[in-house]
Amino acid sequence: MSDEIRDELPDDLQPSEFVGAYLFPDNSRRRVPGYIYLALAAACLAIRFAFPDAAVVNDGWILGAVILLVAGVITITSGWRMNVDEKEALVKAQQAVGFAVGHASAQQVWRGFRSRPTWRVLCYSAEDPPIERGLVLVDAVDGSVVEQLVEANPEAEPSVEPTH
Secondary structure: OOOOOOOOOOHHHOHHHOOOOOOOOOHHHHHHHHHHHHHHHHHHHHHHHHOOOOOOOOOHHHHHHHHHHHHHHHHHHOOOOOOOOHHHHHHHHHHHHOOOEEEEEEEEEEEOOOOEEEEEEEEEEOOOOOOEEEEEEEEOOOOOEEEEEEEEOOOOOOOOOOOO
């Protein structure tokens, strides 16, 4: 037996077993725990007022209910339904950068206090090697372009200039 530490990918992440495009889960799944928090808040209040003289029941049950209520409301209102998938985000990004896109990748990220889902799209122009690159943030709820940055690709040959 070797003392060497070896790092392995879990079985579900083995590249040789890849079967197709990855389906990003919808953020609206976040609402389920929010409803559970609200049910627990109601249970805390019911216990507090149903057994006011019990030894383990005090005003801490009300505080717990308020905390669960706040957590539940924030969780439910943060459960945005994603109406834009990564393919649509790639199209919006190409329109925003203003050049023909060659290689591109999309990553799901969240922004703001209520964790609004957003696609972060990195794209390179279609030339070989690409002379421009762009970073575009596309809102996954309404499809609007939140931010965009286009610049010359610093990894391109210095003699090649962007076309616009």
